[in-house]
Amino acid sequence: MPSFPLMKPQRPWLSLLAWATLTSAASLRDFTKYVNLFIGTEGPVVGSAYNSGNVFPGASLPFGAVKVGIDTTRWDTSFAANGGYTPDGNVTAITMLHESGTGGAPTYGLVPQMPLTSLEGVNLMDNLTYMQPRPTKDIASVGYYKTSLANGIVAEMSATNHAGLVRYQFPENTGRYVVVDISHFLPSKGKKEQWYSNGMIETTEDGSWYSGYGVWRQGWSGGGDYRVYFCSQYDTAPDNVQLFSGPYTDPFWPNATNAKATFTNGSSIMGGTVGYQYADRIGALFSFPKNTSTVTSKIGISWISAHKACQFLEEEIPHWDLNTSISSAVDTWNSEVFSKIDVQSSNETLLEMFYTALYHAHLLPSDRTGENPNWESDEPYYDDFYTIWDTFRCLGSLLTLILPERQTGIVRALIDIWRHERFMPDGRSHNVNGRVQGGSNSDNVLADAYIKGLRDGINWTDGYAAMKTNAEVLPYNNYDPEDLTGSTKEGRGALPDWHQYGYLTPNFGRSLSKTVDYSLNDFALSQVARVEAPQDVALYLNRSAGWQKIWHANITSLNFTGFLAPTWANGSVMAGYDPLSCGLCEWDSISYEGVPWEYSFSIPHDMQTLITLMGGANTTEARLDTMFTPQLSASNVGGNSIGSTIFNPGNEPSFMTPFLYNYLGGRQWKSVLRTRQIIDQYYGNSRSGLPGNDDAGALSSWLIWAMLGLYPVVTQPVYLLVAPWFDDISLKIETGTVQITADRPTAGEVYVQRVTVNGVPWNQSWISHDTLMGNEGARIHFVLRDKKAEWDSGALPPSPGHLG
Ligand SMILES: *[C@@H]1O[C@H](CO)[C@@H](O)[C@H](O)[C@H]1NC(C)=O
Ligand SMILES: *[C@@H]1O[C@H](CO)[C@@H](O)[C@H](O)[C@H]1NC(C)=O
Ligand SMILES: *[C@@H]1O[C@H](CO)[C@@H](O)[C@H](O)[C@H]1NC(C)=O
Ligand SMILES: *[C@@H]1O[C@H](CO)[C@@H](O)[C@H](O)[C@H]1NC(C)=O
Ligand SMILES: *[C@@H]1O[C@H](CO)[C@@H](O)[C@H](O)[C@H]1NC(C)=O
Ligand SMILES: *[C@@H]1O[C@H](CO)[C@@H](O)[C@H](O)[C@H]1NC(C)=O
Ligand SMILES: *[C@@H]1O[C@H](CO)[C@@H](O)[C@H](O)[C@H]1NC(C)=O
Ligand SMILES: *[C@@H]1O[C@H](CO)[C@@H](O)[C@H](O)[C@H]1NC(C)=O
Ligand SMILES: *[C@@H]1O[C@H](CO)[C@@H](O)[C@H](O)[C@H]1NC(C)=O
Ligand SMILES: *[C@@H]1O[C@H](CO)[C@@H](O)[C@H](O)[C@H]1NC(C)=O
Ligand SMILES: *[C@@H]1O[C@H](CO)[C@@H](O)[C@H](O)[C@H]1NC(C)=O
Ligand SMILES: *[C@@H]1O[C@H](CO)[C@@H](O)[C@H](O)[C@H]1NC(C)=O
Secondary structure (H helix, E strand, O other), X not given: OOOOOOOOOOXXXXXXXXXXXXXXXXXXXXXXXXXXXXXXXXXXXXXXXXXXXXXXXXXOOOOOOOOXXXXXXXXXXXXXXXXXXXXXXXXXXXXXXXXXXXXXXXXXXXEEEEEEOOOOOOOOOOHHHOOEOOOOOOEEEOOEEEXXXXXXXXXXXXXXXXXXXXXXXXXXXXXXXXXXXXXXXXXXXXXXXXXXXEEEEEEOOOOOEEEEEEEEEEOOOOOOOXXXXXXEEEOOOOOEXXXXXXXXXXXXXXXXXXXXXXXXXXXXXXXXXXXXXXXXXXXXXXXXOOOOOEEEEEEEEEOOOHHHHHHHHHHHOOOOOHHHHHHHHHHHHHHHHHHHEEEEOOOHHHHHHHHHHHHHOOOXXXXXXXXXXXXXXXXXXXXXXXXXXXXXXXXXXXXXXXXXXXXXXXXXXXXXXXXXXXXXXXXXXXXXXOOOOOOOOHHXXXXXXXXXXXXXXXXXXXXXXXXHHHHHOOOOOOOEOOEOOOOOOOOOOOHHHHHHHOXXXXXXXXXXXXXXXXXXHHHHHHHHHHHHOHHHHHHHXXXXXXXXXXXXXXXXXXXXXXXXXXXXXOOOEOOOOXXXXXXXXXXXXXXXXXXXXXXXXXXXXXXXXXXXXXXXXXXXXXXXHHHOOOOXXXXXXXXXXXXXXXXXXXXXXHOOHHHHHHHHOOOHHHHHHHHHHHHXXXXXXXXXXXXXXXXXXXXXXXXXXXXXXXXXXXXXXXXEEOOOOOOEEEEEEOOEEEEEEEEOOOOOOXXXXXXXXXXXXXXXXXXXXXXXXXXXXXXXXXXXXXXXXXXXXXXXXXXXXXXX
């Protein structure tokens, strides 16, 4: 055992702790071998990305600003390849910016390189003339991606925070080209599609460096032109560089494939006047000497300047060795993320599901600290919230527990965006707030962080003011064609009704689901107000009961009475209303991406009132059972609908429903049953192992919690207890370790018989955040057997939003 002669610890336990950390770092388990980057890349139809998790399978660090991966074509243009990748498409480029798990119109797929062996038949203005099929399956591991193209080129890549490293291996006796088409982006059809706008490239005299910028617009968050700078270096000087340009294209340009490139000599080319949206497409064609079999390229990305992009490239990849970048990515993922939850199991399938989910839950938002082009600030900066509507339910709480410093940074970034742009975002990409699917759910994120004690560097005076802006200030209407009734950019577009009636009338789009969301949002305000503004608590608690104003005791569906219903200002219900239906569940529907049956369960802050309104615990249980009865789903929410139950495993509004039996007393075993059924049926370690778009890791975070045997009640310092999927889990938290253990003779024995917390018998189906944190963490021990038991006779989980 080495000694540390210089260390004179004042607190011996601290040095023990430090020692433990050091030794465990030395013998750190490599969790990355359990990560299967292709889980979630295919949908129900094997070999197709249609209805898949849309996850990004390329190379990235946790929250990496750069995500290096391939972009491919797709047969079926009714959906978009949001992560760039499809299993069956042809490669059109390797690009540096991606999102992961998102649906809707894709964002990014920017700053490309495409390696070719021949220019015969190639029109550089038309990627379909040079796209490459992949005869073999791609290979990926944490920090590494490899694709073998039909033209014989093998491309391997890795990523650092702001740069990519790509290595091309060319076959013998062919040409060696790299095409850089700045106008490349992930295409889609229909609403909010992206658009190339302008660009510039310059090369050094020998052609081994090039840098410049591209300008793009729109994508899911909407928004006008934004600029991304790049800087790239090859390890081999090309023997020829030609810059090219061609007529502008946009999604509506009918003649794109007729366009021909014009080549120029010279060392720089510009699309057009800065800001001109009909600028030329531009690019560069590099050809390399025949005697080089590999060409390696580093590509740095900056949102500030090309100079900074070059700096990133030099600082983060001061070598040409792919393996160095890969092992550094592996180390980062292990130390920052995976080692936070050390799970023991002999079942490799479960380990793969768990650690891949953990991986997917830490890709977004992108850490762009120091890379905000719009204002200078000492605050951290995160972009690519896509979206908080998806992630607020349980992903934020995961970060708060295992990566509190990250979550602190994210909260500070949200508040800083409010400081400079008047509103925190719900969705945000390329520095543009947009779009808002429901409430102002940043309120929930902030409240969750607040009640769990995140303080370090967060100015909570401003944090609460930012929340109050959401609650009180009407954002301007951006007249989104999908819902003209109020802002979809930020804030709460339906505040006038909320303030006047305490609920939203159908004069606003998504009035029912937004009433539910605004209720939780105002509960979130009341939680922070308890300390930051005690005079406001009553006001926001009162408003948090707004959902009750659209609860109608006379509405019946599937033999249950009492439902939320779209309610006009005079209190009457919208004609023809059916709680099983929301039309298309779209922006201008009565509820968004979920039917009223689902939203009628989404009142985490006041389950007590909800259960009373539903007719008591027994009826609520029967209603919950109905949520999981096959063939009862009567509404199709498009690609977001999975399965035939009203409970929809593929989308967020249903996330908490399977855990709600915990609120009924003695029926926790059914939460165990439901969550296990859902995981068994819909999750797995195959490529189609996610039941829908991962939504920036939202689905993955749901899986993580369910497998840990805990579920966070967002905006409350409370976790519901389910049953762990593993017999031994060590969760590293700020104060120490949460040790979750299970006594279970065989894997199939899942029902809780007894629980102890820190050795003390525990009869309530939930645990507080304080208990979990303890002085140095906590020990939760489950005794699991195959018979159900009504062990949860203690106090029910709290309903702090319950009034009087
Ligand atoms: C991929 O390329 C092959 C060969 O050029 C072509 O036959 C096929 O249609 C392409 N597939 C897609 C999805 O673009
Ligand atoms: C490739 O070309 C097609 C057809 O011109 C175009 O629609 C698409 O946007 C281009 N880019 C990608 C990444 O597929
Ligand atoms: C598209 O091409 C056709 C045929 O080449 C031509 O007649 C037409 O003017 C072009 N459209 C535009 C917008 O350039
Ligand atoms: C580029 O330079 C070469 C050699 O000097 C010349 O043959 C060619 O015409 C030039 N091309 C253009 C587009 O000016
Ligand atoms: C390739 O050829 C060039 C010039 O002919 C020479 O300078 C270079 O060293 C050669 N490179 C290799 C890898 O052989
Ligand atoms: C990189 O690592 C792989 C796998 O460990 C090994 O096969 C390869 O030889 C290494 N490459 C270099 C250049 O060290
Ligand atoms: C491992 O877990 C999976 C998923 O629950 C299950 O299908 C499989 O049977 C388990 N394997 C073993 C060996 O227990
Ligand atoms: C928080 O920010 C406000 C203004 O933005 C400032 O007045 C106040 O001093 C800050 N509080 C702390 C603790 O820094
Ligand atoms: C909320 O406040 C209003 C008056 O300000 C009162 O009439 C109403 O009963 C309150 N609602 C609840 C649920 O306490
Ligand atoms: C509702 O009740 C009626 C009469 O008891 C019964 O026939 C029907 O099957 C019930 N429907 C459902 C969905 O349970
Ligand atoms: C339920 O009550 C509301 C409000 O009074 C009314 O508008 C609606 O028509 C009633 N619905 C049924 C099914 O009775
Ligand atoms: C609820 O159901 C249980 C078990 O069926 C029964 O014992 C109990 O009396 C019921 N409670 C009420 C309030 O109906």
